[in-house]
Amino acid sequence: MSEFARALSRAGLRSRRPELSDAELDAEMLMQLYGFALKR
DSSP: OOHHHHHHHHHHHHHHOTTOOHHHHHHHHHHHHHSOOOOO
Protein backbone atom coordinates (compact mmCIF):
# COMPACT_ATOMS: atom_id res chain seq x y z
CA MET A 1 0.00 0.00 0.00
CA SER A 2 1.33 3.46 -0.80
CA GLU A 3 2.33 5.79 2.03
CA PHE A 4 -0.53 8.16 1.16
CA ALA A 5 -3.15 5.42 1.18
CA ARG A 6 -1.76 4.02 4.44
CA ALA A 7 -1.86 7.46 6.08
CA LEU A 8 -5.41 8.02 4.86
CA SER A 9 -6.54 4.64 6.19
CA ARG A 10 -4.82 5.28 9.52
CA ALA A 11 -6.45 8.73 9.84
CA GLY A 12 -9.89 7.28 9.11
CA LEU A 13 -9.43 4.51 11.62
CA ARG A 14 -8.10 6.99 14.21
CA SER A 15 -11.22 9.15 13.76
CA ARG A 16 -13.49 6.14 14.31
CA ARG A 17 -11.46 4.61 17.19
CA PRO A 18 -9.65 7.46 19.04
CA GLU A 19 -9.10 5.30 22.13
CA LEU A 20 -6.64 2.98 20.38
CA SER A 21 -2.92 3.24 21.09
CA ASP A 22 -0.50 3.35 18.14
CA ALA A 23 0.24 -0.38 18.51
CA GLU A 24 -3.46 -1.24 18.70
CA LEU A 25 -4.10 0.96 15.68
CA ASP A 26 -1.44 -0.91 13.69
CA ALA A 27 -2.96 -4.26 14.69
CA GLU A 28 -6.45 -3.07 13.72
CA MET A 29 -5.17 -1.89 10.34
CA LEU A 30 -3.64 -5.32 9.70
CA MET A 31 -6.88 -6.98 10.70
CA GLN A 32 -8.92 -4.81 8.34
CA LEU A 33 -6.48 -4.97 5.43
CA TYR A 34 -5.38 -8.60 5.57
CA GLY A 35 -7.92 -10.32 7.79
CA PHE A 36 -5.63 -11.51 10.57
CA ALA A 37 -4.53 -10.27 13.97
CA LEU A 38 -1.07 -10.27 15.44
CA LYS A 39 -0.55 -12.51 18.41
CA ARG A 40 0.83 -10.72 21.44
